[in-house]
Amino acid sequence: MLNSRFKFTLKLAKLNGLDISWIMLMLITLANALVAETADKSLFVTAVICFSIAFKGRRIMDYFMELNHANKTIQLFMRGYFYVFPLLIFLADLFSKQLAAITTL
């Protein structure tokens, strides 16, 4: 029992940034699916989902796409995309009536 725990700890210690990112992204996706199946509509749920989108995007860009030390302009636009769109999702939910009013022809 102790031996298997030790082996498991050793395995965890060997995980690198890529492996940890992959595990985190899978877990967040699973949590999102759980929310989709169980949670009722609320602004809080929307905020949590928006945060998860921003986090997943940043993780993929920094660790998989390797943008964390790349060209600053590319970094700015890519990171900006994943700040702006989660925020827009939230704002579109929060001000849906106003959005409908200003986009009515």
Added chain:
Amino acid sequence: MPVGNLNRSEMSTITENIFHLNGSGLVRNEPETVNKIPGNRAVWVGIFAELTEFALFFIVYFIAKAHYPEQFNQGPLKLNTLAGTLNTFALISSSYFVAKSLAAIRVNEPEQSIKWLWRAVMCGVIYLIIKVWEYHWNVDQGIQTNTNKFYTLYYYMTFNHLLHVGWASGSLIWAILGLKSGRYTQNNHLGLTAIACYWHMVDLAWVIIFPLLYVLR
């Protein structure tokens, strides 16, 4: 850096020390990424063009949702969340495999790099199979492209994304051929990096599409 007279283990030690390989932490001195454009300029023009296209879809989604809130509240409930979740798993895993492939070529292990890329291609194929199955399932549930505004957007976004997964999978196979032929090596794999960046972009687009269509109401 002269590499011709070094054996494989010496080369691996040098690259590990100099490049701070992706597999072992942050990429600080990797010549193709530090303060540089990963891959090449052309692929980034493509990536930003694609992201702009998806951005327009998202904006249309916000406006349509504001005008038809009931359709957008009920729409996700009838979609197959399991299919959407499995597709997200497939895309995230494929991105991880592509990153692993890049890490392998940096330590001069092209065979390993090829193996990781095949795994990524398999994920792409799994995604396509699940998507086609999901479309059939939708039709059986009476969900068509013209059922309502939500489903029109759902089909438009997901089919467009499916096309991107299709040709990006083709580019991964192209990279495998490049590795097999020796076109991509430890010291020259910018093309592979460019293909990897494009693949990650396809994954990033899905990171937004999945919650918009399957999770949020």
